[in-house]
Amino acid sequence: MNVKLCKNSTDLRLYKALRWYNAVKFMKVSNDRYILDARGYACPYPQVFTLKVIKELKENSIIEVLVDNPASCDNVPAAVRKLGHEVLEVNQEGNYWRIVVRKR
Amino acid sequence: MKLLILITGSTLDRLLTLGTITLGAVSMGHEVAIYATQSASFVFLKDYADKIGNYAGNSSLGMLINGVINGYNNAVINGKFFKWHEMIRQAREIGNVKVYVCTQPFELAGIKVNLGGFLDIVDELVMIGKYIELLEWCDKSVSL
Numbered sequence: 001m002n003v004k005l006c007k008n009s010t011d012l013r014l015y016k017a018l019r020w021y022n023a024v025k026f027m028k029v030s031n032d033r034y035i036l037d038a039r040g041y042a043c044p045y046p047q048v049f050t051l052k053v054i055k056e057l058k059e060n061s062i063i064e065v066l067v068d069n070p071a072s073c074d075n076v077p078a079a080v081r082k083l084g085h086e087v088l089e090v091n092q093e094g095n096y097w098r099i100v101v102r103k104r
Numbered sequence: 105m106k107l108l109i110l111i112t113g114s115t116l117d118r119l120l121t122l123g124t125i126t127l128g129a130v131s132m133g134h135e136v137a138i139y140a141t142q143s144a145s146f147v148f149l150k151d152y153a154d155k156i157g158n159y160a161g162n163s164s165l166g167m168l169i170n171g172v173i174n175g176y177n178n179a180v181i182n183g184k185f186f187k188w189h190e191m192i193r194q195a196r197e198i199g200n201v202k203v204y205v206c207t208q209p210f211e212l213a214g215i216k217v218n219l220g221g222f223l224d225i226v227d228e229l230v231m232i233g234k235y236i237e238l239l240e241w242c243d244k245s246v247s248l
Binding site: 040042045051 | 127
């Protein structure tokens with residue numbers, strides 16, 4: 001698993017949350033900002049990864065989710081909104097989308 | 105929401121749908137109960153769970169269906185997708201998922217079974233009374 005682990009319990013919980021998925025890339029890019037690269041995964045995994053990780057984040061943390069199938073581009077924002085989180089941006093960048101979410 | 109999924113078939117298309125709905129539902133915080141009966145009871149046997157490769161569909165769709173099967177097999181090999189029973193195992197890790205396997209098909213076939221012969225994702229071997237109980241428990245029910 002390509003995970004940048006930090007020495008705090010939040011990141012260890014995140015690592016544990018994604019341990020099933022050996023190839024998924026999850027990185028902490030700065031304080032309270034994370035990138036989850038779910039490109040290459042079919043439904044329902046981008047949604048599952050996102051919701052698994054977001055559950056472990058602190059309130060107001062930002063997670064950028066990268067997806068490369070159009071269905072996830074709709075499903076992921078809909079699922080996080082349904083759970084009360086805030087979708088800040090959905091941007092297409094070449095052949096993938098970047099969905100930026102703030103945990104509420 | 106409490107979701108009851110009744111599955112009666114044993115083809116890969118149904119099992120992938122089962123895994124997908126279950127994972128999707130628990131990731132959203134819903135509870136899921138799976139009731140497997142008829143040939144679906146057999147797919148939860150340890151010796152058969154990995155042997156399911158038949159994807160049902162009209163023969164005129166053969167090329168498209170083969171594309172799905174090949175894509176699925178490659179994705180599983182590359183760790184980008186997971187076998188149907190692994191999807192249910194993942195869902196159990198995320199949330200509340202119970203799996204009930206109906207023993208009627210085994211009784212009709214004259215086969216003695218016990219829980220040890222099944223995948224460890226199976227919670228109980230049951231009969232129709234459990235299904236009725238689950239119907240009373242659930243908010244929504246779907247059948248595959």
